[in-house]
Amino acid sequence: MSDANFKLNRRRFLQAGAAGTMLSAGYASGAFAKTATPALSEFTPEFFTADEWKFIMAATDRLIPADGEGPGALDARVPVFIDGQMAGPFGHAADWYMEGPHDPNAPAQLGYQSPLTPAEVYRAAIAELNAWCNDKHGSIFAELDKATKDSVLTALEKGEIKLESTKGANFFSLLLQNTKEGYFADPMYGGNHDMVAWKYIGFPGARASFREWVGVEKPYPLGPVDISGKRG
Amino acid sequence: MKKLIKIVAALAVLGAVAIGAIIFMPFSRTEPLTELPAYYKVPEGHGKYVMRMADCKACHTADGGEPFAGGRPIESPLGTIWSTNITPDPENGIGNYSLDDFRAALYDGVEPDGTHVYPAMPYENYRKMSEEDVRALYDFFMNEVKPVAKKAPETDLAFPFNQRWGLRLWNWFALGDAGHEDFYDDAVLNRGAYLVDSLGHCAACHSPRNAIMAQDGINADDSNYLAGGVIDGWLAPSLHGENSAPAKWSEQDLHDYLTTGRNSHNAVAGEMSQVVGDSLQYATDEDMTAMVTYLRHINGKSPSDTVAVANDKDEDANAAQDETTKLLASADPSMPLGPRLYLDNCNACHFVNGKGADGVFPEIDGNSLVTADTPNGLIDVILNGAVLPSTEKRPARLAMPDFGHRLSDEEVAELATFVRQGWSNDAPAVTADQVAAIRAKTH
Numbered sequence: 239m240s241d242a243n244f245k246l247n248r249r250r251f252l253q254a255g256a257a258g259t260m261l262s263a264g265y266a267s268g269a270f271a272k273t274a275t276p277a278l279s280e281f282t283p284e285f286f287t288a289d290e291w292k293f294i295m296a297a298t299d300r301l302i303p304a305d306g307e308g309p310g311a312l313d314a315r316v317p318v319f320i321d322g323q324m325a326g327p328f329g330h331a332a333d334w335y336m337e338g339p340h341d342p343n344a345p346a347q348l349g350y351q352s353p354l355t356p357a358e359v360y361r362a363a364i365a366e367l368n369a370w371c372n373d374k375h376g377s378i379f380a381e382l383d384k385a386t387k388d389s390v391l392t393a394l395e396k397g398e399i400k401l402e403s404t405k406g407a408n409f410f411s412l413l414l415q416n417t418k419e420g421y422f423a424d425p426m427y428g429g430n431h432d433m434v435a436w437k438y439i440g441f442p443g444a445r446a447s448f449r450e451w452v453g454v455e456k457p458y459p460l461g462p463v464d465i466s467g468k469r470g
Numbered sequence: 471m472k473k474l475i476k477i478v479a480a481l482a483v484l485g486a487v488a489i490g491a492i493i494f495m496p497f498s499r500t501e502p503l504t505e506l507p508a509y510y511k512v513p514e515g516h517g518k519y520v521m522r523m524a525d526c527k528a529c530h531t532a533d534g535g536e537p538f539a540g541g542r543p544i545e546s547p548l549g550t551i552w553s554t555n556i557t558p559d560p561e562n563g564i565g566n567y568s569l570d571d572f573r574a575a576l577y578d579g580v581e582p583d584g585t586h587v588y589p590a591m592p593y594e595n596y597r598k599m600s601e602e603d604v605r606a607l608y609d610f611f612m613n614e615v616k617p618v619a620k621k622a623p624e625t626d627l628a629f630p631f632n633q634r635w636g637l638r639l640w641n642w643f644a645l646g647d648a649g650h651e652d653f654y655d656d657a658v659l660n661r662g663a664y665l666v667d668s669l670g671h672c673a674a675c676h677s678p679r680n681a682i683m684a685q686d687g688i689n690a691d692d693s694n695y696l697a698g699g700v701i702d703g704w705l706a707p708s709l710h711g712e713n714s715a716p717a718k719w720s721e722q723d724l725h726d727y728l729t730t731g732r733n734s735h736n737a738v739a740g741e742m743s744q745v746v747g748d749s750l751q752y753a754t755d756e757d758m759t760a761m762v763t764y765l766r767h768i769n770g771k772s773p774s775d776t777v778a779v780a781n782d783k784d785e786d787a788n789a790a791q792d793e794t795t796k797l798l799a800s801a802d803p804s805m806p807l808g809p810r811l812y813l814d815n816c817n818a819c820h821f822v823n824g825k826g827a828d829g830v831f832p833e834i835d836g837n838s839l840v841t842a843d844t845p846n847g848l849i850d851v852i853l854n855g856a857v858l859p860s861t862e863k864r865p866a867r868l869a870m871p872d873f874g875h876r877l878s879d880e881e882v883a884e885l886a887t888f889v890r891q892g893w894s895n896d897a898p899a900v901t902a903d904q905v906a907a908i909r910a911k912t913h
Contacts, residue, residue: 447818450799460801463814467876 275431278315285324285357292380293364294320300387301417308438311417319420319429320360329357342406352407359412362403370399424465433470436462443470497584497638499574503649504601512602517610520603523669523757524596525749529553538615539563540622544590545702547683549627551590559617572608577648579641586637588625589644594685595671598650603669644684653690662764663690665757670749675699675706675741690768703846703908704740707838709765715838716765721773724762726829729753730864734828736837737868739856740847747859787894791823791835794892798822808888811881815873816889824893830868835893845886845900849908852882874913879905 283291294317304310311317323329331350340351354362368378371390375382379390393399394410401409420429422436424444430436436443443462451458462470521527530553532541540555557563564572571582579586579593587593599607630636650668652660666672667689676696677687687694698708708714715736716724723733731738731746738746753761763773797809799822812820816834820826824835834840839847853874860867877885879902886905890897 445814445818447821450822451801458801459803460810460813461803467814467873467881469810469814 275315278312278317281315281318283317283321285321285329286360289368289378290361290364291317291321292378293368296380296382296387297391297413298417298420300384300391301414302421309434311421313431314421314429314434315431316417316420316429318431319423319427320416322428323416323419324357324360329355329360331355340406350407352405354405354407356407356412359404359407359409362405363401363407363409366401366403367394367399367409425468426465433462433464433468437470497578497580499570499580500577500597500648502573502601502604506601506605510605512606512609516602517606517608517614519752519754520606520669521610522749522752523665524599524603524607524671525745526556526607527748528744529590530556536616536618536620538611539618539620541620546588546590548588548631551588551625551627552623553590554587555618555620555622556611557615557618558612559619562619562621563617564611565617567608569605569608572611573604576604576607578645579637586634586641588627588634588637589640589684592671592674592685594644594646594688595668595674597645597648598664598668600650600664600668640682640684643682646688658760658763659767661757662760662762662767665753665761666696666764670761672696672709675701676709696768700844701741703844704850705838705842705844705847706741707842710768712769714769716762717769717771721762721766724765725758728761729758730861731858732829732832732864732868735833736839737830737832737856737858739839739851743857743859747861751859751861751863790896791893795823806884806888807881808884809892811877811885812888812892815876815885819870824889829864834889835895837895840889841895841897843897845890845897845904846908848886848890849882849900849905850912852877852886853905853909854912874909879903879909 278295286294295312298311298316298320302311302314302316304313327333334350334355336353336355338353340353341348342351344351352359367390371377371379371382375386375390379387382390390399391410394401395414420427422441423429425431425433433443435441440457441462442448442458442460444465445460445463448458464470526538529542529544530538530540532539532553535541536557538555538557540553542553544551544553555563558565560566564575567575567582574580574582575587575591576593576599577597579589579591581587626632650664653663654660673685673688673696676699677685677692678694678697678699680686686692687697689695696709697711698714699706709716711717715727719727719733719735723735726733727736727738728746728750730751731743750758766773794809797805798813798817801813819831820834821831824833826833839851842848851870853872855870855872857867857869858864873882882905883900883902886900889895890900
């Protein structure tokens, strides 16, 4: 099964983001005001239903848990990123070739083979997986204990759980990829809240030039800056 | 008491007679400077060339409008002046103008019906134009421009500036003799002076304006000649004196800047972008050399002088330059907001030494736009970015992005203050209020 075309085209990604900021930022007084972001628990998803949202919160929290060394997926508000992507052009496969034929056994270089858009893959997969969890463990995924969640995700990754509803798309790989993207992408896309991921790994952000630091044998001292100009 | 009333009445009558005379005295137009022979024919292509060198398009073509149909707003301290339709349409343009009518507009700022045009039209400079060039322009507008049957918006200034008869007085004070005198024993310098003073009308922006808003410094022997002016809040830098570009830059740098909008020091922005894009890039090599030679000559440079500017700054300036460079290179988190914003926003192109890159990124250190007394141009460029004109020799429209969406008024003020005082620059601070005003105006 191929997941080649899940990879965001970087150019599109930046364009979509730039358009987004222009729409949302404006020049009004609010543009630079430090508006407190509502807590993640207060967030109303644009794409996901309440049940789907529970799943996204629970699953990303297991993929990058908060009890490790650095911030977890929920600290970085990864679910917000994924919701925004599913509601936008990426979720709708806006610039992908989506006509048939779709052949799940086609070689990788022939690209994405499911007739479903990423948003449709999420919708179908979450429903099927919750039904599977209900069936096997007596509750939906979000309500399982940590160990069981991990075992479900592991089984999904190894292909031991076969999702029929995604019609050939690899849901686990899509979810893991989007989780990483939401963790590390510029905060303007909703994830990497407060640049927590960048600060954790020491990435200096969108400063773009370090010419005078080439060959300097010590860590770069300044914290990151994001595309909107915010300093972390 | 009665006597006083009589005196006042007498003065009033005299005043009325004087005003009446100003308004109704017949106006005499300037005669042709030379009588051209009856068989004189404008050389092929010369009309278009003169139009380009005189940059008629800059004002008489609106953004996205039909060529020469007017309708471009020119913001003056008195209000908005709309450029007129100068296509050969008889109703709305200048199709009914005789050669004498046309010359009177160029030399005297007077339309055929006697209406005075506002001196936003640089007839102060165009009246130095040779008869050959007047003929060439007339020929071009009558025969090579497509008539456009559309009226340009009427200029409607507030009282008293809408009383155009007042311009007769203004002309009386402001206008010198028509024609251009060859001052030098050198054909190249004479040609350069002619292009700069007449067609190029450089003094319209690069000379200051006097109390009656006439160009203060229109002839090479005027003390304020090309001493720098302000246009719409932007500095039109001085072309005279030791810190001016013609004094500091090499011949090649001047040539590059004027024909391509970029050189090893700077890149063009603001009104001058249009001048390069619409006019100067089309100058023949010969004419450009003449202008450059002349501009260098009035700054005491002869063509054989090679410039040695690299390290002519005093030690203090060099130390200040090093200090800023070191601060930026340290990336020290405790640095003030100004340099921090420079690192976050500007450093990728203009670098820690503020020197940019030749022909691509302008120098910040020693840049006249950055250190101008009125910081409007600098603030505008930071907020809204800038785009180089595409020219035949250097077609790339290199652009600086806009930072208005990324930086608050306070941040722009901190950043602008830092670049105005960093390295060897030493200009007054910028306030957030100044930034807010430019943001509101240019948004």
